[in-house]
Amino acid sequence: MLEVLLVDDEPFILQGLQLLVDWEKEGYHISTASNGKEAYDFVSNNPVDLIISDIKMPVMTGIELLKAIRTELDKDIYFVVLSGYAEFGYAQEALRFDCTDYILKPVESEQLLSILRKVSALNQAKTSRTKDGIRKEKAYMERTLMHLLSGKYDVNDLEYVSQKTNIDEEKCYVEIQLDEQNPAEDFSDDDKKAMLAKLYTSACDYLKDDSIFCIRDISDSEQVYDIGFVYSESMAQRLQLTAKEYLIRFLEYMEANTNLAITVLVGKPVTGIRNISKSYGTANMLHSLQGFRDKKNIYFYEEEYKVGETGLIICKKQLDALITAIERGEHVEIRKCVEDFYEEMQKTGVTGSTMNLNINYLLFQLIHLASELDSEVNQEEILRIISETTSEEGIRRGGRTHLCRMSYAYGEYLAQLRKNVSRGVLGDVEEEIKKNYASNLTLKDLSEKYYVNSAYLGQLFRKKYGCSFKDYLNKKRIEEAAKLLRKTDMKIYEVAESVGYKDADYFVNKFIEAMGCTPTKYKKNF
Structure with a gap:
C-alpha cells in the first residue's frame, strides 16, 4: 500500500476527498492534516509516498510545504496540488519545485483516479529502477570482493569498497x-x-x-x-x-x-x-x-589454532613417513603410516591442540609438495576439496579412515600433476561446453568422464583461461543469452532456461555483472 496524506484546512473537503474514490482498491492508505505545518510534522516522523495538498491554508501554505519538503527534509515524495482557476499561477510555481501534477477544483472522481494511477505507475517504475540499481551494485561489489579475497586487487577496488x-x-x-x-x-x-x-x-x-x-x-x-x-x-x-x-x-x-x-x-x-x-x-x-x-556448527580459526601451550609434540617421524607414502601413491604403506601415527598420538596422550598441530604440519607439507610441481595452482583450494569429497563418500569425521581416504586421493592428485594431464583434457572440456552449455555441466561429471581429479581440473581451467570453470560456463551462457535477446522475442525467463539457468533472478544478476545492464534494458537497446 502507498501512504497518501491529504492536506486541507476545510474539513468537508478532506471528507469529500476520502469518499470520492475507493482508495484501498487503488492501493492507498489515507492520513490527513489540516494545514501545511501539521503536514510537515507528520512527514518528518512518518513514511509518506504521496501528498495531495490545497494551496491556500493558514500557518503554512501548500507551496511552502512543498518547498520545505524538497529543501529541508529532502524527501522524494510525489506531490499533487489542489488548485482553483484563480490560483493557476500558484500551480505553475509548484511545478517548478518538482510537483507531480495538479488538480483543478472542484475535484472529480475520474480526475483523481487518473492522478492516483499515474502516481502508482511512476512509483512502480521507480521501484524497478531501484531494484536494478541494487542488483547492479551488488554484482559489482561481489566482483570487487572476489578480487580482494584472492589478493589480486587494484586501487579502484579499494576506492570502491572504501565508499561502503x-x-x-x-x-x-x-x-x-x-x-x-x-x-x-x-x-x-x-x-x-x-x-x-x-x-x-x-x-x-x-x-x-x-x-x-x-x-x-x-x-x-x-x-x-x-x-x-x-x-x-x-x-x-x-x-x-x-x-x-x-x-x-x-x-x-x-x-x-x-x-x-x-x-x-x-x-x-x-x-x-x-x-x-x-x-x-x-x-x-x-x-x-x-x-x-x-x-x-561454528569454527573460529583462532580457537582451533591455540598452539602456545607447553607439551605439544609433532610426530614428525610418522608424518614424514606418511608424506613419503602419499607422494609414492602406496596405499598399503599409507594405511600402515596412518596406524603408526595414531598409535604414537595415543602414547603421547593426545590433546585437541596436539592433534591440531600435527594435522596442520601434515597438510602444509602436502601443499608444499604440490606447489613444487605446479606453483601457479591454488593448492589450499585443492586440499580443501579433496578433504571434503573424501568425507562425502560416507566417511565419518574425525577418524583415521578419513585420513587414509584423503591420503589416497591426494596421492592420485600428485600423480596427475607429475603427468601434466592438462594436455588434451582442457580442449575436450572446452568443446563439451560449446556443445552442451545449456546442460547441467559440472566439474565433477567432467572429471569423472576424463579421469581427472575435479579440483585439479578446476585449477587447470583457471590457469589456462584466467577464470574458474563456473565463470567460463557463465560467460558462454551469457553470450548465448545475449544472442537470443537480440534475435528473438523470447521472454526473459525463457531465455534464462534455454541457456541453462533455472533461477531467473540469478540469471539477471549474472547478466548485469557481465553486460552492465539488465536483460530487459539490453533487449530494448536492440
Whole structure:
C-alpha cells in the first residue's frame, strides 16, 4: 500500500476527498492534516509516498510545504496540488519545485483516479529502477570482493569498497556451507542451489545494510555449495556485541530461518580490507581440517589454532613417513603410516591442540609438495576439496579412515600433476561446453568422464583461461543469452532456461555483472 496524506484546512473537503474514490482498491492508505505545518510534522516522523495538498491554508501554505519538503527534509515524495482557476499561477510555481501534477477544483472522481494511477505507475517504475540499481551494485561489489579475497586487487577496488565501509578496521572472512549431513537422501544440484539461495536470502536479511558484503558461489568448485561475507568489527559494535556473540547470533538466525544444517567457518581476524585474503586463506584451512575435529556448527580459526601451550609434540617421524607414502601413491604403506601415527598420538596422550598441530604440519607439507610441481595452482583450494569429497563418500569425521581416504586421493592428485594431464583434457572440456552449455555441466561429471581429479581440473581451467570453470560456463551462457535477446522475442525467463539457468533472478544478476545492464534494458537497446 502507498501512504497518501491529504492536506486541507476545510474539513468537508478532506471528507469529500476520502469518499470520492475507493482508495484501498487503488492501493492507498489515507492520513490527513489540516494545514501545511501539521503536514510537515507528520512527514518528518512518518513514511509518506504521496501528498495531495490545497494551496491556500493558514500557518503554512501548500507551496511552502512543498518547498520545505524538497529543501529541508529532502524527501522524494510525489506531490499533487489542489488548485482553483484563480490560483493557476500558484500551480505553475509548484511545478517548478518538482510537483507531480495538479488538480483543478472542484475535484472529480475520474480526475483523481487518473492522478492516483499515474502516481502508482511512476512509483512502480521507480521501484524497478531501484531494484536494478541494487542488483547492479551488488554484482559489482561481489566482483570487487572476489578480487580482494584472492589478493589480486587494484586501487579502484579499494576506492570502491572504501565508499561502503571503513577499510582500515579489523575484518575477517566468514564462510557458511551446507552441512554434508544436511540431507538424509541424495539431493540434485538444483536442490542444493535452491538451498544455497535460501541461505543467501537469510544471510542478507540478517546483515541488512551490510548484505552488500555477502557473496554467493565463493568456491571455484561446483562440488562445494557455500556463501560467505566479509565481517567488520563495526557490525557487532553497533549492536554492542563481541564478534563471537554476533556470529553465534548469525548462526542461530540462519538455522531458525532456513531449517537447514549449516557450518560456519570464521577466518583469522586481520587489520584492514587489504589483508582479507589472509583471512580467506585461514577459512579455507578450516575447511580442510574439519575432518580431524569434533563436529561443531561454528569454527573460529583462532580457537582451533591455540598452539602456545607447553607439551605439544609433532610426530614428525610418522608424518614424514606418511608424506613419503602419499607422494609414492602406496596405499598399503599409507594405511600402515596412518596406524603408526595414531598409535604414537595415543602414547603421547593426545590433546585437541596436539592433534591440531600435527594435522596442520601434515597438510602444509602436502601443499608444499604440490606447489613444487605446479606453483601457479591454488593448492589450499585443492586440499580443501579433496578433504571434503573424501568425507562425502560416507566417511565419518574425525577418524583415521578419513585420513587414509584423503591420503589416497591426494596421492592420485600428485600423480596427475607429475603427468601434466592438462594436455588434451582442457580442449575436450572446452568443446563439451560449446556443445552442451545449456546442460547441467559440472566439474565433477567432467572429471569423472576424463579421469581427472575435479579440483585439479578446476585449477587447470583457471590457469589456462584466467577464470574458474563456473565463470567460463557463465560467460558462454551469457553470450548465448545475449544472442537470443537480440534475435528473438523470447521472454526473459525463457531465455534464462534455454541457456541453462533455472533461477531467473540469478540469471539477471549474472547478466548485469557481465553486460552492465539488465536483460530487459539490453533487449530494448536492440
